Amino acid sequence: MKGAKVNLKTYGEIGNSKKNADFTLEETLLTHYDALANKSQAVARKYFEENLHGLNGFKHLMVEEAIQEYLIEIRANVPFPGPSWGEEKFTFIDLFAGIGGFRMALQNLGGKCVFSSEWDKAAKQTYRLNYGDIPFGDITKQEIQKLIPQKFDILCAGFPCQPFSRAGVSARNFLGLQHGFDHPTQGNLFFEIIKIAAKHQPQVLFLENVKNLKSHDGGNTFATIERMIKEIGYSFFSKIINAETEVPQRRERTYMICFKNPQINFEFPDFKGISKKLKDYLEESVPNNYTISDAMWTGHIKRSKRNKDRGTGFTVSLADLNRPSNTIVARYYKDGKECLVPQLDQNPRMLTPRECARLQGFPETFKFHPSKKSAYQQFGNSVAVPVISKIGKQIIESLHL
Numbered sequence: 001m002k003g004a005k006v007n008l009k010t011y012g013e014i015g016n017s018k019k020n021a022d023f024t025l026e027e028t029l030l031t032h033y034d035a036l037a038n039k040s041q042a043v044a045r046k047y048f049e050e051n052l053h054g055l056n057g058f059k060h061l062m063v064e065e066a067i068q069e070y071l072i073e074i075r076a077n078v079p080f081p082g083p084s085w086g087e088e089k090f091t092f093i094d095l096f097a098g099i100g101g102f103r104m105a106l107q108n109l110g111g112k113c114v115f116s117s118e119w120d121k122a123a124k125q126t127y128r129l130n131y132g133d134i135p136f137g138d139i140t141k142q143e144i145q146k147l148i149p150q151k152f153d154i155l156c157a158g159f160p161c162q163p164f165s166r167a168g169v170s171a172r173n174f175l176g177l178q179h180g181f182d183h184p185t186q187g188n189l190f191f192e193i194i195k196i197a198a199k200h201q202p203q204v205l206f207l208e209n210v211k212n213l214k215s216h217d218g219g220n221t222f223a224t225i226e227r228m229i230k231e232i233g234y235s236f237f238s239k240i241i242n243a244e245t246e247v248p249q250r251r252e253r254t255y256m257i258c259f260k261n262p263q264i265n266f267e268f269p270d271f272k273g274i275s276k277k278l279k280d281y282l283e284e285s286v287p288n289n290y291t292i293s294d295a296m297w298t299g300h301i302k303r304s305k306r307n308k309d310r311g312t313g314f315t316v317s318l319a320d321l322n323r324p325s326n327t328i329v330a331r332y333y334k335d336g337k338e339c340l341v342p343q344l345d346q347n348p349r350m351l352t353p354r355e356c357a358r359l360q361g362f363p364e365t366f367k368f369h370p371s372k373k374s375a376y377q378q379f380g381n382s383v384a385v386p387v388i389s390k391i392g393k394q395i396i397e398s399l400h401l
């Protein structure tokens with residue numbers, strides 16, 4: 001039976017002829033099979049039985065065994081499958097997973113991802129391509145939250161920053177102990193994290209957000225976050241860190257580390273040192289189509305001049321190759337204005353997706369999305385992996401894992 005191919009059609013897969021189809025819940029359940037509770041495993045098993053093509057090789061096998069073989073095959077065909085069951089040092093969940101910047105870093109530290117959630121189809125495709133798992137969708141949905149395994153060690157989330165200024169709200173109210181589910185803050189993504197953390201009580205919450213989370217709404221937003229995390233029984237350590245000593249990119253982000261154990265006095269690792277130089281991370285030969293057009297270059301110059309005269313807004317400048325680049329953002333694909341590489345006797349060029357992957361510290365074997373626009377957006381949204389690795393290492397040491 002060994003070597004028999006399990007051919008299961010997967011809807012959201014890149015290259016699937018059903019062009020606009022997304023991955024189904026059942027397909028997603030299958031890739032998380034070993035971490036699921038019995039009931040969800042039964043749903044995955046039924047789907048597997050019903051959709052298995054080329055059954056010949058498996059006729060005599062127990063379905064359970066066939067599923068395990070299917071999972072082994074998936075893992076064998078992706079560059080970053082992570083540790084196998086039983087080999088992990090710790091477990092974590094990957095919320096707002098994007099393309100798995102947290103996952104990449106924590107897997108390398110020996111962690112096993114037992115649940116991931118991301119609702120964007122293209123990001124799910126990139127995730128699947130690299131780690132084998134298909135992330136579950138909308139995390140605000142109760143039926144998705146129910147699938148999170150009861151026990152895991154670390155909750156990771158680079159959650160989108162939505163405006164909220166409910167300085168008066170308490171975790172107690174929010175969790176329905178007093179006001180029930182019609183609370184005005186319901187639906188804010190940070191509160192979903194609170195709900196999940198309060199229910200599952202992992203050892204650590206490892207959160208990331210934009211730099212100005214700290215100053216948003218005069219500090220009210222951040223104060224609410226800190227207070228609510230403490231109210232559900234966690235300590236709270238935070239720091240703004242610039243990634244430029246780890247990757248060739250100025251990227252300042254707020255990191256929040258919260259422990260269940262009040263005895264742990266966490267200290268962030270040191271991010272001092274020499275900044276990385278962009279020139280050491282550029283590809284040697286880049287096709288001409290990355291060079292920006294005359295129209296776009298002239299537009300940049302005109303807009304910059306206008307803004308300079310007014311003293312407001314963005315002014316374009318060529319990247320200094322001896323320094324880190326500006327922060328890469330999701331909209332970079334539009335005109336590359338955050339980082340334009342100077343070229344001899346030509347208009348400047350945009351970074352390639354591979355160079356953006358390097359700016360975020362993803363390994364060379366990381367597979368990016370075939371749509372250039374999606375690839376740029378995904379790297380712009382992601383975390384700088386080496387920063388997460390360095391903080392993650394310190395977390396693991398603090399927990400003595």
Ligand SMILES: C[S@@+](CC[C@H](N)C(=O)[O-])C[C@H]1O[C@@H](n2cnc3c(N)ncnc32)[C@H](O)[C@@H]1O
Pocket residue numbers: 096097098099100101102117118119120123137138139140157158159160189378381382383
């Ligand atoms: C800032 S990005 C996080 C990127 C990630 N840390 C990485 O390394 O790639 C936030 C992600 O949350 C996803 N997202 C937003 N709302 C969501 C929801 N309700 N359920 C699941 N994912 C969601 C977005 O599609 C986006 O990819």
